[in-house]
Amino acid sequence: MAFLIELWEFMRVRKKFWLLPILIMAVLFGALLVLTKGSAVAPFIYTLF
Numbered sequence: 001m002a003f004l005i006e007l008w009e010f011m012r013v014r015k016k017f018w019l020l021p022i023l024i025m026a027v028l029f030g031a032l033l034v035l036t037k038g039s040a041v042a043p044f045i046y047t048l049f
Helices: 001-015 019-036 044-045
Strands: none
Touching: 001 019
C-alpha cells in the first residue's frame, strides 16, 4: 500500500497524471492474464488477441 501512496505522490507533485491510464491498463491486463490462466474462460479470451 505504501508503494501506491508514494506513486500517487510522485504523480501529483510532478504533474505526471498521464501515467495513470497506462498504469490502470497494465494492472487490468495483468489481472486478466492471472484470472484466466487455467479457467474455462481462457479459450474465449485468447480469441480476442
